Amino acid sequence: MTALDAQTDSISITDDDAPAERQGSTPIERPKRATPLQVFREMPIVIKLSTIWLLLVFGGAIYAKIDTVLLNDALPLQNPNLQTNNFNPATGEFGDGEPNESWSSAHWLGTDTIARDTFARIVHGAWVSLIIAMVSAGFGVVVGGFFGSLVGFVRGRTETVTMAAMDVILAFPALILLLAMVSIFEVRSLTVIALVIGFLSIPAYTRVARAGSLAVSQREFVLAARAIGTKPMKILFREVIPNVLPTVLSYAMVAGAFVIVVEGSLSFLGLSVQLPTATWGNMINQARGNLKVNFAQVFWPSMALVLTVLSLNSVGDWLQKRAAHRGSAL
Amino acid sequence: MTRTLSKFLALLFTFAMIAAACGSDSSPDDATTDTTEDGGGGDDDGGSDVTTGDVDDDDTVVEADDETERSYGGSIAVGLEAEAVGLRPWEDACSSPCYNIFVTIYDKLMEQTIDGTYEGWLAEDITPSDDFTIWTMNLRPGVTFHNGVELTAQTIADMFPIQQEGSQSSSQIAASNLAGVEATGDLEVTYTLSQPNSAFPAFLSRVQLGAVFEPAAAAADLDGFSNEPVGTGPFVIESRDLDNETVVVRNGNYWGVDPQGNQLPFLDQISFRPIPDEGTRLDALLSGTVEAMQTLRQGTIRDARAAVEDGEDLTLLEFQGNNVGGGQFNVLVPPFDDVRVRRGLTQMNSQENVIDALGGTGISLPGTQWYSPDSVWYSQKVADAWPQFDFEAGSATLQEYIDDPERSDGKAPGEPIDVELSCPPDPTLIAAMQVIEQTWSATGNVNVNLTNYDQQTHINYALGAENGFVGEHGAHCWRWSDDNDPSVGINPFLAPPTPEIAEAAGIPDIVSPLNFSNWFNAEAFGAAVAATQTDNFEERYALYEQIQLAIAEEVPIWYSGHTATMIGTVSNMQGLNGWHLPNGTVGIGFTNAEGRWAEVWLN
Numbered sequence: 001m002t003a004l005d006a007q008t009d010s011i012s013i014t015d016d017d018a019p020a021e022r023q024g025s026t027p028i029e030r031p032k033r034a035t036p037l038q039v040f041r042e043m044p045i046v047i048k049l050s051t052i053w054l055l056l057v058f059g060g061a062i063y064a065k066i067d068t069v070l071l072n073d074a075l076p077l078q079n080p081n082l083q084t085n086n087f088n089p090a091t092g093e094f095g096d097g098e099p100n101e102s103w104s105s106a107h108w109l110g111t112d113t114i115a116r117d118t119f120a121r122i123v124h125g126a127w128v129s130l131i132i133a134m135v136s137a138g139f140g141v142v143v144g145g146f147f148g149s150l151v152g153f154v155r156g157r158t159e160t161v162t163m164a165a166m167d168v169i170l171a172f173p174a175l176i177l178l179l180a181m182v183s184i185f186e187v188r189s190l191t192v193i194a195l196v197i198g199f200l201s202i203p204a205y206t207r208v209a210r211a212g213s214l215a216v217s218q219r220e221f222v223l224a225a226r227a228i229g230t231k232p233m234k235i236l237f238r239e240v241i242p243n244v245l246p247t248v249l250s251y252a253m254v255a256g257a258f259v260i261v262v263e264g265s266l267s268f269l270g271l272s273v274q275l276p277t278a279t280w281g282n283m284i285n286q287a288r289g290n291l292k293v294n295f296a297q298v299f300w301p302s303m304a305l306v307l308t309v310l311s312l313n314s315v316g317d318w319l320q321k322r323a324a325h326r327g328s329a330l
Numbered sequence: 331m332t333r334t335l336s337k338f339l340a341l342l343f344t345f346a347m348i349a350a351a352c353g354s355d356s357s358p359d360d361a362t363t364d365t366t367e368d369g370g371g372g373d374d375d376g377g378s379d380v381t382t383g384d385v386d387d388d389d390t391v392v393e394a395d396d397e398t399e400r401s402y403g404g405s406i407a408v409g410l411e412a413e414a415v416g417l418r419p420w421e422d423a424c425s426s427p428c429y430n431i432f433v434t435i436y437d438k439l440m441e442q443t444i445d446g447t448y449e450g451w452l453a454e455d456i457t458p459s460d461d462f463t464i465w466t467m468n469l470r471p472g473v474t475f476h477n478g479v480e481l482t483a484q485t486i487a488d489m490f491p492i493q494q495e496g497s498q499s500s501s502q503i504a505a506s507n508l509a510g511v512e513a514t515g516d517l518e519v520t521y522t523l524s525q526p527n528s529a530f531p532a533f534l535s536r537v538q539l540g541a542v543f544e545p546a547a548a549a550a551d552l553d554g555f556s557n558e559p560v561g562t563g564p565f566v567i568e569s570r571d572l573d574n575e576t577v578v579v580r581n582g583n584y585w586g587v588d589p590q591g592n593q594l595p596f597l598d599q600i601s602f603r604p605i606p607d608e609g610t611r612l613d614a615l616l617s618g619t620v621e622a623m624q625t626l627r628q629g630t631i632r633d634a635r636a637a638v639e640d641g642e643d644l645t646l647l648e649f650q651g652n653n654v655g656g657g658q659f660n661v662l663v664p665p666f667d668d669v670r671v672r673r674g675l676t677q678m679n680s681q682e683n684v685i686d687a688l689g690g691t692g693i694s695l696p697g698t699q700w701y702s703p704d705s706v707w708y709s710q711k712v713a714d715a716w717p718q719f720d721f722e723a724g725s726a727t728l729q730e731y732i733d734d735p736e737r738s739d740g741k742a743p744g745e746p747i748d749v750e751l752s753c754p755p756d757p758t759l760i761a762a763m764q765v766i767e768q769t770w771s772a773t774g775n776v777n778v779n780l781t782n783y784d785q786q787t788h789i790n791y792a793l794g795a796e797n798g799f800v801g802e803h804g805a806h807c808w809r810w811s812d813d814n815d816p817s818v819g820i821n822p823f824l825a826p827p828t829p830e831i832a833e834a835a836g837i838p839d840i841v842s843p844l845n846f847s848n849w850f851n852a853e854a855f856g857a858a859v860a861a862t863q864t865d866n867f868e869e870r871y872a873l874y875e876q877i878q879l880a881i882a883e884e885v886p887i888w889y890s891g892h893t894a895t896m897i898g899t900v901s902n903m904q905g906l907n908g909w910h911l912p913n914g915t916v917g918i919g920f921t922n923a924e925g926r927w928a929e930v931w932l933n
Contacts, residue, residue: 081768092719092725092769092772099686113761114687114761114764274781275763275780276764276780285755286760287757289609289689290629292609292633293632
C-alpha cells in the first residue's frame, strides 16, 4: 500500500469500484465525534450565551406556532393580534385594557399602540424570522451549495457560465431587487417572502461553496479517487460536497443573520408578510410613530433582532473556525 | 482572545441596554394629556386652539394681537411635512405644506375670513350677475409683481390660457364652470361661467385658480418658473434647493399693510425645510433647528402638547377643521355594491378605538359628516342619522347579505365576504386599519386582506385611470372635505363617475374621475348643483344637509375623526394667529396647518 493509499483510507474513502484487495486494508480509526454537550462545553462563554439565546428564539417560535395552529391558543401565551386586551369577538366590544401600557405581570413587555401584548408579538415574530432564515439557508445550502461545489469541481465552461450568472445577480443591489420581486408577487405570504429571499441568497452560497470545492478538488484524496477511476459524480457527492458542507453550513448561520435583517428592512417598509402578522420589523415600524410615548415598543423588537443577529454571527463565526480547523486537519 | 473579549463586551452592552429599557419605561398616562375641556377639541371658536406654556388655560379664538408693537427684521426656518414639488400654481400639485410657501410668493384674488365668507385680497370687490354666471371683479390698484410689472386686469386675462393648460388649474376651471376671463377695464375683470355658480369666489381663494402669477414670465419659461416664480406676494424667492431648503426674502415693494398701518412683511427671510419624519420635525422645533413646524398628525400634536406640559416654551396653534379621515367603499365592485355590506361594515367599525389608534384621543372629534361641529354647515340631524358603532346590528345587517342567495359577489350563501382594506403605510394608519380588521374579522363573515401602498399608488388605485375610472380599490383609506365652501369639494364627489352612469342619468357631459367611491345618487347630485345656483345660506344649508343624509343612508364612505392640525412655533414668534385681510377683517386662521407669514414678527 502506498502512502497515498494510506492517506486515502484514513479519511474512509470506501470506493466500491476499487479492486477487491484494496477493500481489505485497515483504515486508521477516526476520532470519536463529540456529543452536543461536549461541543457546548467547549464553547467560549459568548458562544454559549449566543447559543442559549438562539435556542430560546427557536423554541419560542415553535411554541408559538404550536399554540396557534394545533392548540387554538390554549398555551399560556397571549394572542399576538388581540387588541385592547379584552376585545370580545362575540360582541365586538373592546375591554378596559389600555394601549401603550408599561410592563406588568399581565404584559411582561407592555402593550403596543393598539393594546396588543408585546411579548406575545415578539415570540410570534420569531417564527417569521426563523422561517425566513431557515428557508433562505435551506435554499442557499441546497441550490447554491450544490452549484458551487459542482462548478468548483468540474471547472471549465460550466463554471464560467454559472459564476457569470451569479455575478449578475450579485451585482444587482439586493434590497432593490428584493423590493421589485416582492412588488411583483402581490400576495405577501411568508412562503413567498422566504422563497424570494432564499433565491437571492443563492449566489453568495454558490461562491462560498465554489471556493471550498476548488480547494477540496485539489486535495490528495480527491486526486486519488480520480486516479483510481471513480466516477466524477460519485467523487462530487462522496468526497467534495461532504467536505465543503461544514463551511457552507457555518456560512449559513452568518447569512441567516443577514436575511433576518433584510426581512426586518422589508417589514419596516411595509413590504413583508401581511398585517396583522407580527414580525420584528413591522413591530418597529408601527411603533416608530409613537417613540415619545412608548419607546419600549421600539426597543424590545429591536433588541430581539440585535441579539439574534449577534448570536447567529457569533455562533456562525465560531463554527467557521471549527470547520476550518477540521479542514486543515484532513 | 481580543475578538472573544469584544464579542463579550458587545453582548454585555446589549444586556445593559435591556436593563436600561426596563428601568426607563414611561407610563403613557404621564405623557399624554387632554388639554381641551371638551375632551375632543370642540369649541365655539372656529375650531382653533392656542396653547402656550401652561396647557390648561389658553383655549382661545383666532385673534390677532393688536396691542404689541411690531418689530422688523430677523429670519426664521419652518419645518414642513413635505417638499413642494414645484411652485407653479397652475401645474404643480400642492397640499398644505407647500401652500405655506405659495402664500409667501403669491397673493390670491380672494381670501376666506374667520366667518367662512370670502372677501377680496388682490380683488377689491367681486359682484355676480343675478343668475351667478357673470362675475365682475375690480382689482386693487398699485400692485406690482416681483419683477416690477404692474398688475392689471389684462394680467388676469393673460393668466387664463396658461391655467387652462395646467393640470391643477384646469380641473378647478371645470369644477367652477369657468368658461372665459376678460379684461373689461384697466382693473376690471369679467369672469363668464358656463353654469351658475354662487360659490365662485371660493375658487378664487384657492391657489390653483386664485394665485396671481406674472403671465409673461411664466410663458417665457414654463418649466423654469417652477423654481423662479414671480408673484406679487410679501416675499420674493431667493433660492430653491429641492428637498433641502426654499428661501424667500422680504419684498421691499410689497403693497400690503397691517391694520395698524405697518408696512408688511416684518421678517427679512423665511427658510422652508421639508422634514418628512413627524418625530424629527417636532424635535427640530424643540431643539431650535427651526422656529416653526406644521403637522397634520394627531400623534405629533399629542407629543407637542406633552412637550409643552413638560415645560418647553412653545406656542401650539391647533385647528380642528372640516377635513375628516376614514375610508371609502368602491360601490361599483361587489360586495360593496350592496348597501347592506357597506352599512354593516361601517357599524362594525369602532370609531373611538380607531381614533385612539391614530393617536387622536382628546384631539380629534369623531366624524359623522363632512363638517365638524364647529362648522356653520354642521347638521345635528345628519349626526343622528349616521350609523354609529353597533357591532350586533352591523353583524346582523351583513348576515342578511351573507345569507342572500342573490348576493352580488357570486359566492354561495353563508360564505364570508372578501374585503381588501388598504391604507398608505403611515404607522398610525397601519394601527388604525388593524383595529378595523379586528372587528370586521371577529364576525367570521369577513376575510380581511390588509395592504399598504405608497401614497401615489394608493391614489392611483382609487383613481383607476386604466379601467375607466372605476378604480382597483375595495375598502380604501381616504380623507374628505375642507374649510372651503362645500361646493368646492362635494360636487366632484357626487358627479357621475363613469360615462355609462352619466349617460344613464341623462347628463352625458358630466363625468367626474374624482368621484373615488363611484357612488352616484341623482337626488344628491341634483342638490349639489342646486346649491351652486343660490347664495341664500338657509337654502344651501338644507341642500347640503340633504346630501349628507343621503351619504348617511347609503354609506359609500366611513369616517374616523376630523383632522386636527397644528403649527408649532417658538414662543417669541407672533402674528401667525389672527392674520388680516386688507380690509382689516380677521382671516380664517391656520386651517390645515397653512400659515400666513406676512404678519409674523419676532418679539
